Amino acid sequence: MNDKRETEAASEAAPLSPVGEAAPVVNNRRARAPVRKQANRRKFIRSAVMIGGVLGLAMLGYIPVASARKSRLRPPGALEERDFLSSCIKCGQCVQVCPVAAIKLDDIDQGFGVGVPYIDAREQACDFSCDAVQCILACPTGSLTYTKPPALEIRAGMPLAQAPVLKAKENDPEPTLNLSERIGVARLAHPESCLAVQGKGFSGQARGADFRGHLRYVAVDRWKPVPVRDHPYQRDLCDLCVTECPIRDAIHMKETIAADGSKQYRPEVLEQCVGCGVCEMICPVEPAAIVVDQRQPWSA
Amino acid sequence: MSHFERIRVMFGAAPEKPTVVTPEAKQVHSLKRMTKADFEAIKQHARDHELVTHKWRNRRWAVLILANLLFTFSFWLDIQVLEGALTASRFVGFHLIDLNSALQVMLAHKHIIVNLFIGTATVFVLWAVLGGRSFCSWVCPYHLLAEWFEWLHLKLVSKKLVSDHEFHRGTRSVFWVVFALLAVVSGYTVFETISPTGILSRALIYGPSLALGWVLLLLVFEVVYSRRAWCRYVCPIGLTYGIVGAVSPVRVEYRLDKCFHEGDCRKVCLVPHVLDVVIKGRAAEMTTPIGPDCTRCGLCVDVCPSGALVFDVKGLSKLL
Numbered sequence: 001m002n003d004k005r006e007t008e009a010a011s012e013a014a015p016l017s018p019v020g021e022a023a024p025v026v027n028n029r030r031a032r033a034p035v036r037k038q039a040n041r042r043k044f045i046r047s048a049v050m051i052g053g054v055l056g057l058a059m060l061g062y063i064p065v066a067s068a069r070k071s072r073l074r075p076p077g078a079l080e081e082r083d084f085l086s087s088c089i090k091c092g093q094c095v096q097v098c099p100v101a102a103i104k105l106d107d108i109d110q111g112f113g114v115g116v117p118y119i120d121a122r123e124q125a126c127d128f129s130c131d132a133v134q135c136i137l138a139c140p141t142g143s144l145t146y147t148k149p150p151a152l153e154i155r156a157g158m159p160l161a162q163a164p165v166l167k168a169k170e171n172d173p174e175p176t177l178n179l180s181e182r183i184g185v186a187r188l189a190h191p192e193s194c195l196a197v198q199g200k201g202f203s204g205q206a207r208g209a210d211f212r213g214h215l216r217y218v219a220v221d222r223w224k225p226v227p228v229r230d231h232p233y234q235r236d237l238c239d240l241c242v243t244e245c246p247i248r249d250a251i252h253m254k255e256t257i258a259a260d261g262s263k264q265y266r267p268e269v270l271e272q273c274v275g276c277g278v279c280e281m282i283c284p285v286e287p288a289a290i291v292v293d294q295r296q297p298w299s300a
Numbered sequence: 301m302s303h304f305e306r307i308r309v310m311f312g313a314a315p316e317k318p319t320v321v322t323p324e325a326k327q328v329h330s331l332k333r334m335t336k337a338d339f340e341a342i343k344q345h346a347r348d349h350e351l352v353t354h355k356w357r358n359r360r361w362a363v364l365i366l367a368n369l370l371f372t373f374s375f376w377l378d379i380q381v382l383e384g385a386l387t388a389s390r391f392v393g394f395h396l397i398d399l400n401s402a403l404q405v406m407l408a409h410k411h412i413i414v415n416l417f418i419g420t421a422t423v424f425v426l427w428a429v430l431g432g433r434s435f436c437s438w439v440c441p442y443h444l445l446a447e448w449f450e451w452l453h454l455k456l457v458s459k460k461l462v463s464d465h466e467f468h469r470g471t472r473s474v475f476w477v478v479f480a481l482l483a484v485v486s487g488y489t490v491f492e493t494i495s496p497t498g499i500l501s502r503a504l505i506y507g508p509s510l511a512l513g514w515v516l517l518l519l520v521f522e523v524v525y526s527r528r529a530w531c532r533y534v535c536p537i538g539l540t541y542g543i544v545g546a547v548s549p550v551r552v553e554y555r556l557d558k559c560f561h562e563g564d565c566r567k568v569c570l571v572p573h574v575l576d577v578v579i580k581g582r583a584a585e586m587t588t589p590i591g592p593d594c595t596r597c598g599l600c601v602d603v604c605p606s607g608a609l610v611f612d613v614k615g616l617s618k619l620l
Contacts, residue, residue: 047468047533054494054534055478061493062486086408086487089401090498091388092506096375105502108511112488115387115502140388140395141405142413149411 061111068110072118073277073294075103076126076183077136077144080153081295088143090115094135100214100225102126103135121277121292128166128246128276129216129225133179146178157297158182164274165248168218177247177274184275184294186241186251188267194289195238196253196265202238205229206284213281215244228282241267241279241290248272251279271298303546306574306591310542312470315576318584325585328556332580343560346606356598356611363438371505386439386501387492388419395419399427399544400537401498404491407483424544432545436531436538437570437597441504442496442515446528449519453527465526467533469573476536496530497537528570538595546592549614552601554590556583559608565600575600578608589614 071081075094078084094117095103102124108114117135119126136144148154163176191197206228207213214225233240237253245251254268267279267290277292309315321329332339370382371389383390387401397419406412427435436443456462479491492498496518499511522529531538545551554577561580566572574591577583589612600609 043466043468046465047471050467050529050533051471051474051478054475058479058482058490058494061490062488065488082487083409086483086489087405087411088489089388089397089405090489090492090502091384092502093384093388093390095506096383105506105509107509108493108499108514112490112493114493114511115498138383138390140384140390140397140415140419141409142411142416145413149413151411 061108061114064109064111065113071295072106072110072113073121073184073275073292075117075119075135075144076128076133076179076274076276077139077146077181078183079143079145079148080155083152084143085112085116087141088116089141091140092117093138093140094144097130097134097138098126099129099134100124100127100216119277121280122288123281124213125277125281127214127216127225127278128168128177129214131166131169131177133177136178147180154181155297157299160274161271164250164272167246167248168216168222170248179274182274182298184277184292185273185296185298186269186275186277186279186290186292187296188269188289189291190285190287190289191266193285193287194267195285196267197289199263199265200238201236202240202284203232203234204284205232206240206282215278215282216246237265238284239267240282240284244278244282246276246278247274250274271300273298306593307546309573309576309591310539310546310593311473312468315573315582317582321584322586325556325583328586329581329583332561339560343562343606346558346560352605353602356602360438360597361444364441364444367439368441368501368504371501375505385498385505386441387498394422396423396426398537399423400540401489401492403480403540404483404489407480408487408489410484427541427544428547429550431548431550431596432541432543432592433538433594434545434550434596435541436535437595440497440537441500443531443595445500445515445519446522446531449523450528453523456523457527462524467526467529469533471533472535472539475534476539479536491536495537497535531570538593542592545594545596548592549616550596551612551614552590552594552596552598552609553612554578554583554588555608555610556586556588558606559583559604560606562605564603564605565609568599568603570595570597570599 065085074084079087090105092105092115095105102119103117104120106113106116106118110116136146139145158181160180160182164179165175166177169175188194195202205211209229211229213228215228215231216222216225217231220226220231239253242251242253249270250273251267251269254266256264256266258264275292275294275296279290280288280292283290305316371385374380374382381392386398388397390396395415395418397416399420402416402420405416453462453464457464482490494514496515499509499515503509503512518530559578561578563578565578566575569575571593574594577588598611601611
């Protein structure tokens with residue numbers, strides 16, 4: 001291709017090129033004129049097809065977004081899903097600051113969501129080990145934000161009634177998390193498999209010896225989350241979802257007296273639940289009896 | 301060629317022959333009309349005194365690899381020098397935001413927070429000083445991969461196994477406009493979904509992904525069908541930085557008196573239309589700055605046997 005261009009160029013520069021070289025090229029050029037016209041037409045069609053092809057492939061990215069029945073659990077402070085996808089610049093700075101590596105980036109199978117952060121709570125929940133919701137601080141575009149700009153939608157049931165108190169910070173001068181909206185809300189999805197509902201206790205590693213998730217145990221080390229497998233439990237009545245919840249008054253163990261006089265237990269999610277997913281991660285039964293419904297508003 | 305004309309060429313127009321040629325340039329053009337034997341002799345003399353090297357290519361590869369590794373190691377080793385990816389990052393705390401990604405986000409989200417503005421402005425100034433599209437050849441990881449695969453493409457072309465199919469260069473401007481419109485209308489950063497720059501940068505930092513399959517597909521397309529197709533005809537990032545580079549003082553400069561019009565520079569160039577001026581009879585002045593679409597990769601500077609193409613910083617070179 002390049003060679004062809006060179007000859008073409010030489011012929012066009014005929015008046016100034018060395019004597020004797022230009023003449024045959026000029027003739028050649030005249031003879032080739034219809035051929036070049038055809039080549040140009042082909043080039044034009046080829047270009048149009050290429051534009052269509054690339055745009056078509058790019059728009060394929062809409063399919064996973066449109067067909068997703070359930071969106072992902074996003075990091076704390078995430079805007080509403082549509083705004084979140086449009087504002088995220090896909091840099092992963094939130095991933096880099098998370099002390100428990102709870103945040104992962106989506107792949108191209110998520111279409112427009114490629115490179116956008118999400119949390120798989122069952123594998124590694126956000127336990128607010130950073131104390132300050134650092135992913136929000138790291139976000140350069142405001143996809144994750146402490147306070148939404150006025151123009152953006154705030155759905156009913158999403159704002160938290162009070163600033164959530166972080167159990168680990170309870171004795172600090174400022175015990176609250178700078179978080180004004182929940183990212184989801186926990187729900188006892190499978191009460192039949194819940195150990196507390198069955199009146200059972202739990203002892204051992206909550207998620208087995210192979211589980212790689214980390215959790216901050218203030219009693220062990222406030223500043224360094226440790227693997228859950230290194231922190232076995234011994235409970236007469238399983239209440240891990242209640243005790244390991246990092247937020248004050250977000251969940252409690254409800255005790256009722258049945259008709260036969262026996263005590264019945266059931267973990268009950270309260271309005272201060274922010275949807276971090278620690279309960280889902282720590283739940284020792286398979287599949288988890290308690291799960292986080294992402295982007296769900298609170299309803300009493 | 302006027303500066304305006306060079307910008308027009310960047311958007312896809314074919315370069316035009318000059319209408320006004322300075323007397324000095326005219327004289328050089330006419331002096332070059334000598335007998336073939338004399339011309340060859342002078343050419344040989346010039347060649348003997350200027351060795352073809354890979355100086356700029358090697359420097360550029362080193363910078364490109366180091367820049368990308370700095371991202372990777374900032375995360376892996378937690379040294380926190382350059383956190384984030386090419387789309388947006390923090391260099392020892394200062395926000396840096398890729399201009400095209402920023403544009404996409406601004407158009408799609410329609411809300412600009414202070415950090416986004418600061419990061420974008422910083423990067424704008426940075427690349428306006430450093431040469432606009434020099435981002436492509438000195439930083440973009442896809443550029444390096446494409447450069448390596450281009451070698452394979454040229455090898456296959458020389459064995460007549462494949463041939464290069466050119467597209468109209470205006471397609472890139474079409475893509476730029478369409479992707480901008482798509483962002484505004486759909487509210488999604490559509491281009492980011494298929495941007496090999498973003499995909500590769502994230503893969504280098506956060507680990508391999510399925511999206512690398514798309515990058516591989518692009519590379520295969522470039523090897524078997526069209527030389528450097530993505531960078532030449534599609535990538536809106538290149539055009540965004542090209543526009544910034546239109547005001548940049550860092551560029552390659554062409555010196556008519558040293559040129560023997562052999563055309564080696566146009567053969568190695570990613571964007572040969574910017575080197576239209578090196579064609580015999582095209583130069584209107586003794587020295588001509590190469591247009592904003594030039595990625596300042598330095599391949600032409602390396603390959604030129606007679607030193608007719610050199611890096612130049614407008615204003616600074618005269619001062620020194």
